[in-house]
Amino acid sequence: MRILVTGGAGFIGSAVCRHLLTEVGAEVLNVDKLTYAGNLASLRDIDNRPGYRFVRADICDRPAMDALFADFQPDGVMHLAAESHVDRSITGSGAFVQTNIVGTFTLLEAARAYWQGLPSEREASFRFLNVSTDEVYGSLGDDGLFTEATPYDPSSPYSASKAAADHLASAWARTYGFPVVLSNCSNNYGPYHFPEKLIPLVILNALHGKPLPVYGDGGNIRDWLYVDDHARALHLILTRGRIGEKYNVGGRNERKNIDVVRQICAILDQLSPAGQPHDRLITFVKDRPGHDQRYAIDAAKLETELGWGARETFETGVEKTVRWYLENEWWWRPLRDSVYAGERLGLAPAA
Ligand code: NAD
Secondary structure (H helix, E strand, O other): EEEEEEOOOOOHHHHHHHHHHHHHHHHHEEOOOOOOOOOOOOOOOOOOOOOOOEOOOOOOHHHHHHHHHHHHOOEEEEEEOOOOOOOHHHHHOHHHHHHHHHHHHHHHHHHHHHHOOOOOOHHHHHHEEEEEHHHHOOOOOOOOOOOOOOOOOOOHHHHHHHHHHHHHHHHHHHOOOOOOOEEEEEEEEOOOOOOHHHHHHHHHHOOOHOOOOEEEOOEEEEEEEHHHHHHHHHHHHHHHHHOOEEEEEEEEEEEEHHHHHHHHHHHHHHHHHOOOHHHHHEEOOOOOOOOOOOOOOOOOHHHHOOOOOOOOHHHHHHHHHHHHHHHOHHHHHHHHEEEEEEHHOOOOOOO
C-alpha cells in the first residue's frame, strides 16, 4: 500500500510515518512544507528505510500536489499538514486560514482529480483521511463527552480553521462521492513534540529551572492520548473506516492542566532530582482568550467498530515521554535554542 502523508515532519505526522513503515509495511511519501514546526530530525530513525520518501512542498501549491499524485500513485492520503498551535492562531490567524482551509481545499481537489483518473478497482479502494481535532466541538461543561454527533462550535482561530477543513472534506464526500473518512482526536503527547506545547514545555523548563507557566487557575481539562496510539487509530480509520464517516479518537484520560504539570514535576523529582521539588516553579499566568474549559472524547465508535483501544495509560505514557526528553537532548536542544523559543515562551537558552 502506498500512502501519501501530509505534515509528516510534524509531531503526529512523524509518528504516523514511523507506524506505517515499521508496523504496517506501507510505502510512504511524506509531503511537508517544513514550517517552524516541521523537523526532519524527527524522522532520523526511519528516513533510510526502503519505501520512504520525503518531498518539501506546500499543500496550497496545486501544480506541486498534482505532480506528486501523478508520480507516487498513492492508494490513500493521510492529511495532517496544518498550523496547529492555538496561541499562534490568536496572534496570527492568516497562516491558519491559508494552510488549514485553503491548503485542505487544494489537497482535496488534487486528490479528487487523481482519484477520478484511477482504474475502477483502484478508484473503489482509494481513501482520503482528514485528520482533525476535538477542539472543533468547542467546550464542555462539567459533564458529558464529545460524540461524533456533537455540533461544531469552535472557539479559537485554530479550531475554526480546522472545523472549516472538516466541513470541506465532508462536503467532498457528499457532493462528489469522494471517499473521505474523518477523525477528531483529543490532545496528543509523546516524543518529538515541539517545545511550545504544554507537556514538553513543562519538562524542558523544569529541567532548566525556569518558570512553568499555567494558564488561569490550571483548572482547564484536556483528554490526553499518547501519540503512537493515535497513529495506530489513524491507520485503522484510513483502511477500515466507513466512507463519509467521522471517528472520535481519545484515551479517556481527562486531566486538569495543573495536575498534568504536577505529575511531570513528580516524575522529574524521581528521574532528575534538582535538590528542591520541581513544582516550586509553577507560575500561574493570565488566561488565554477564548480558552475552552473542558474537552473529553467518547471514542466508543472507534473502539466497537474498528476494535481500537489505547495501549498507554496517561501514567505510563507521561513517564515514557519524560524519559524520552531526558535521553534525547540532541533533538530538542536546537529547537529550544531557537530565537522563537527564547522570545515568546520563556524558554531562553540556559546560561
Ligand atoms: P505539527 O504542528 O507538529 O505539524 C504540522 C506539520 O505540517 C509540520 O511538519 C509543518 O511543517 C507541516 N505544514 C504546515 N503547513 C504546511 C503546508 N502549507 N504544506 C505542507 N506542510 C505544512 O502538528 P501536529 O501536532 O503533528 O498535528 C498534526 C495534525 O493533527 C494537525 O492537522 C492537527 O490539527 C491534528 N491534531 C493534533 C492534535 C495534537 O494534540 N497535536 C490533536 C488532534 C488533532
